Amino acid sequence: MYEVLIVGGGPAGLTAGMFCRMRKLSVQVVDAGRVGGQLVSLYGDKPVHDWPGFHDILASDLADQLIAHARELETAVATEQKVTDITPREGGFEIAVQDVVTGEPLAYQAQAVIVAIGGGAFEPRRLKVPGEDTLREDFLTYRMPDRARLAGRRVVVVGGGDSSLESAQRAHECGAGVTIIQVLERFTGMESNIEKVDAMGIPRHFNTRVRELVLEDGRLAGVVAQTRGAAEPLRLPCDYLVVNIGAAVNLDAVRRWGVEVEGSQIKVDSQMRTSVPGIFACGDIVTYEGKYKLLVTASSEGAVAANSAYAWVRKPPRVTMTDLYT
Numbered sequence: 001m002y003e004v005l006i007v008g009g010g011p012a013g014l015t016a017g018m019f020c021r022m023r024k025l026s027v028q029v030v031d032a033g034r035v036g037g038q039l040v041s042l043y044g045d046k047p048v049h050d051w052p053g054f055h056d057i058l059a060s061d062l063a064d065q066l067i068a069h070a071r072e073l074e075t076a077v078a079t080e081q082k083v084t085d086i087t088p089r090e091g092g093f094e095i096a097v098q099d100v101v102t103g104e105p106l107a108y109q110a111q112a113v114i115v116a117i118g119g120g121a122f123e124p125r126r127l128k129v130p131g132e133d134t135l136r137e138d139f140l141t142y143r144m145p146d147r148a149r150l151a152g153r154r155v156v157v158v159g160g161g162d163s164s165l166e167s168a169q170r171a172h173e174c175g176a177g178v179t180i181i182q183v184l185e186r187f188t189g190m191e192s193n194i195e196k197v198d199a200m201g202i203p204r205h206f207n208t209r210v211r212e213l214v215l216e217d218g219r220l221a222g223v224v225a226q227t228r229g230a231a232e233p234l235r236l237p238c239d240y241l242v243v244n245i246g247a248a249v250n251l252d253a254v255r256r257w258g259v260e261v262e263g264s265q266i267k268v269d270s271q272m273r274t275s276v277p278g279i280f281a282c283g284d285i286v287t288y289e290g291k292y293k294l295l296v297t298a299s300s301e302g303a304v305a306a307n308s309a310y311a312w313v314r315k316p317p318r319v320t321m322t323d324l325y326t
């Protein structure tokens with residue numbers, strides 16, 4: 001039996017793993033895909049500008065650093081194993097896992113569990129307009145646009161958060177003609193990202209919703225959108241559509257584990273405790289007052305969750321950090 005099992009090997013889970021190892025806990029990280037989380041699965045070739053100590057670092061390089069650090073501290077990491085169930089057992093939990101490649105069921109036992117599943121089983125939100133399901137990856141993406149596909153293309157980016165602002169910057173830098181469509185009356189991303197798209201002079205349409213995709217011979221030719229209050233719809237030529245309007249999280253599994261959720265997040269207190277004693281959570285999947293979905297907060301919460309798991313498992317008279325400073 002492990003002392004701690006961590007579900008998810010993104011920035012939150014890896015940091016939790018490191019702090020568990022610094023406390024000399026036996027720990028296993030289990031990830032349904034590749035370790036590194038969104039840094040590798042969603043935006044590996046994007047520079048990250050807000051990781052302290054690095055003015056900018058490529059997301060995949062940051063992931064490599066985190067993984068190497070966790071491994072150096074002898075954090076055991078299993079990939080392509082999806083946690084399906086967490087069931088209380090005498091002295092801890094049984095964690096049911098499915099091998100994603102073979103489909104084989106596996107099981108782990110642990111005294112405490114840290115849930116760090118990020119977006120979890122998340123699906124990118126779709127526009128839900130006719131024709132969307134028929135378009136191939138050359139014409140439509142829900143991630144950051146592929147650099148190799150951008151030069152000379154007419155790109156429409158849908159969304160107003162950081163992901164879409166960064167997609168628009170990338171498309172512009174790679175020589176595409178870019179327009180942003182945002183359903184709200186303003187951008188919701190960080191000021192630094194808004195400044196960049198402003199400086200690039202990227203045209204944008206606020207209060208505007210995509211209504212229809214124009215397809216010609218199975219290829220994307222344009223986007224029809226409606227701006228609130230406008231008499232006529234907007235018709236934009238487009239041969240590469242980038243939809244960054246968030247992700248819909250499927251929390252069915254988490255609910256089955258008995259953990260209380262709020263909206264599409266797991267509710268935690270300031271010590272990253274969930275409603276189930278012995279199960280902690282951290283990173284994008286959690287909510288509390290003032291929560292931000294960032295790499296630094298994910299890591300910080302991972303450290304807190306690890307120390308809370310340590311207190312739960314080892315039951316020291318006091319938990320102090322001084323022994324970690326040496």
Ligand SMILES: Cc1cc2nc3c(=O)[nH]c(=O)nc-3n(C[C@H](O)[C@H](O)[C@H](O)COP(=O)(O)OP(=O)(O)OC[C@H]3O[C@@H](n4cnc5c(N)ncnc54)[C@H](O)[C@@H]3O)c2cc1C
Nearest residue numbers: 008010011012031032037038083117118283284293294295
């Ligand atoms: C396009 C984009 C750009 C971004 N840029 C920045 C940025 O510049 N700066 C910044 O601070 N933040 C940025 N973010 C946000 C940042 O990536 C997240 O806040 C961070 O990755 C959250 O880390 P996490 O460990 O909680 O989750 P994740 O990174 O999502 O990792 C969760 C891991 O859990 C695994 N998992 C899920 N379900 C299971 C299961 N059932 N069993 C086992 N494993 C499971 C997944 O495979 C995944 O590896 C960006 C996000 C996006 C989408």
